[in-house]
Amino acid sequence: MRVEPLGDRGLIVRDLPEPAWQWAERLNRLGLDGLVEAYASYNTVGLDIDPGIFLWDSALNAESTSYEPEDQILHRIPVCYELGEDFLVSADRLGVAPDEFIRIHSSATYRCDAVGFCPGFPYLSGLPEPLCGIPRLPAPRTQIEPGSVAITGIQCGIYPLLRPGGWTLIGRTPLEIVHVADGYFPIKSGDRVQFTPIDSLEFKRMRGERL
Amino acid sequence: MTVQGPPRTGLRRFGVPPGGWFDSEAARIANAIMGNPIDSPCLELTFAQVRVSFAVATEFAVTGAKCEVKIGDRTVGSRGRFSAPADALISISSPTEGVRAYFSTRFGTLLESGARVMVSDELPIVPTTGRSHALKIDEPDETGPPNLRVVAGPQAGLFDLSRLVGQSFTVSAKSNRVGIRLDEKPFPHSVELASEPAGYGAVQITPDGTPIVLGPDGPTIGGYPKIAYVISADFDRLGQLRPGQTISLDEVSLEEARGLAREHQARVEHRAAELSLATRWS
Numbered sequence: 001m002r003v004e005p006l007g008d009r010g011l012i013v014r015d016l017p018e019p020a021w022q023w024a025e026r027l028n029r030l031g032l033d034g035l036v037e038a039y040a041s042y043n044t045v046g047l048d049i050d051p052g053i054f055l056w057d058s059a060l061n062a063e064s065t066s067y068e069p070e071d072q073i074l075h076r077i078p079v080c081y082e083l084g085e086d087f088l089v090s091a092d093r094l095g096v097a098p099d100e101f102i103r104i105h106s107s108a109t110y111r112c113d114a115v116g117f118c119p120g121f122p123y124l125s126g127l128p129e130p131l132c133g134i135p136r137l138p139a140p141r142t143q144i145e146p147g148s149v150a151i152t153g154i155q156c157g158i159y160p161l162l163r164p165g166g167w168t169l170i171g172r173t174p175l176e177i178v179h180v181a182d183g184y185f186p187i188k189s190g191d192r193v194q195f196t197p198i199d200s201l202e203f204k205r206m207r208g209e210r211l
Numbered sequence: 212m213t214v215q216g217p218p219r220t221g222l223r224r225f226g227v228p229p230g231g232w233f234d235s236e237a238a239r240i241a242n243a244i245m246g247n248p249i250d251s252p253c254l255e256l257t258f259a260q261v262r263v264s265f266a267v268a269t270e271f272a273v274t275g276a277k278c279e280v281k282i283g284d285r286t287v288g289s290r291g292r293f294s295a296p297a298d299a300l301i302s303i304s305s306p307t308e309g310v311r312a313y314f315s316t317r318f319g320t321l322l323e324s325g326a327r328v329m330v331s332d333e334l335p336i337v338p339t340t341g342r343s344h345a346l347k348i349d350e351p352d353e354t355g356p357p358n359l360r361v362v363a364g365p366q367a368g369l370f371d372l373s374r375l376v377g378q379s380f381t382v383s384a385k386s387n388r389v390g391i392r393l394d395e396k397p398f399p400h401s402v403e404l405a406s407e408p409a410g411y412g413a414v415q416i417t418p419d420g421t422p423i424v425l426g427p428d429g430p431t432i433g434g435y436p437k438i439a440y441v442i443s444a445d446f447d448r449l450g451q452l453r454p455g456q457t458i459s460l461d462e463v464s465l466e467e468a469r470g471l472a473r474e475h476q477a478r479v480e481h482r483a484a485e486l487s488l489a490t491r492w493s
Binding site: 005006009010012024025036038041042043044046048052114116120137139140142155164166178180185189 | 220221222223224225226227228362364365385389401403405406407408409410411412413417418419421430431432433434435437440441442443444465468469472473
């Protein structure tokens with residue numbers, strides 16, 4: 001493992017001995033002195049710390065402690081691809097026909113490696129190779145509609161709330177996937193996700209339902 | 212105008228940022244001079260022009276950004292504790308210095324942090340006991356461009372740090388609680404990273420070269436490279452940066468940053484305790 005500072009109250013941990021979400025969960029359960037919270041990203045973990053108290057040595061060998069992971073759920077998420085602002089452009093850019101794009105994207109099973117960026121945004125790995133390699137936008141869009149399904153590089157994600165963002169928008173889900181005030185965070189790190197194609201009529205009918 | 216309190220912890224794993232007061236020192240002082248516990252929620256007024264009245268005679272506090280406070284037609288000051296008779300119209304002008312003013316009264320624990328307050332909303336207050344006197348507080352007015360201190364970030368090595376530290380930047384009008392954007396674009400790049408932890412204070416560089424300093428509602432994870440982090444002792448000042456204002460950035464070591472954080476924390480607590488004591492004895 002390698003550890004680097006993130007400002008004066010945080011650390012980033014790289015080269016982890018196990019999946020980031022699992023290592024973060026383990027650390028949170030250990031209740032280490034001065035550790036406010038551990039949170040996973042793709043292959044790194046962020047630590048929010050009280051620097052006067054937290055000792056990095058206390059986190060070493062965490063992976064050898066016993067731990068019962070929570071049940072991992074498979075979420076099926078409906079997506080209307082034709083509502084993705086960049087759907088046709090990105091299919092063209094990748095050299096994949098639109099129908100083929102939908103077939104490839106919706107036949108994969110993704111794993112949620114992290115939830116972050118904004119409340120409830122799932123970072124999904126498992127994007128099939130033909131859809132990989134689109135860079136982030138040079139300047140982020142100032143507002144992205146909730147439910148937008150997006151890709152960049154080897155990543156896929158869903159914008160749950162109105163936010164600025166720099167990923168390419170390939171579709172929209174009608175479902176509400178987070179409700180902060182209610183503490184509703186149905187997708188957690190370690191869960192699996194599959195996408196089901198729907199048309200715009202189904203999108204209207206399902207709009208606002210909860211995942 | 213929103214209700215803000217101390218930062219939330221424990222929900223970072225669901226992507227929920229810390230949130231809370233952008234200028235926590237000013238908010239804590241507002242609570243202290245009202246005799247509230249210093250971590251009580253209060254109102255954060257962002258570039259706001261506000262009119263309120265109370266159904267009963269009461270005291271209230273205004274701190275942070277410099278505003279003109281009027282009771283009826285009478286100007287009573289800019290920062291401090293004031294008494295208003297029942298039904299008097301209290302007006303707080305848009306700030307002439309800084310961005311965020313904090314408005315506190317005996318809200319007790321009746322407000323929900325993060326809630327947006329709309330025109331005509333009624334807010335609950337705890338009736339005050341006894342009478343207190345007006346109390347003016349002095350805030351040193353900044354001279355010259357505010358200077359923010361940073362420590363190097365994890366991707367500092369990908370950029371020429373000397374084009375950031377020791378340099379002047381202009382605060383963009385597209386700044387808010389998510390991030391303070393700067394107008395200059397000295398670092399265009401095509402670095403593609405897997406998303407990794409970001410958080411409050413991170414100075415991210417977008418591909419077109421713009422530095423964005425993440426605020427209390429900013430992303431917990433991000434893929435833009437982080438050239439630096441603003442030190443936590445300077446977070447309160449970030450919350451008062453005005454669009455168009457010039458700032459300069461200086462680099463400090465991690466040890467210095469941690470020392471400055473302890474000093475800042477101790478200074479705020481000391482000042483709050485003194486003002487709270489003065490309130491109790493006035």
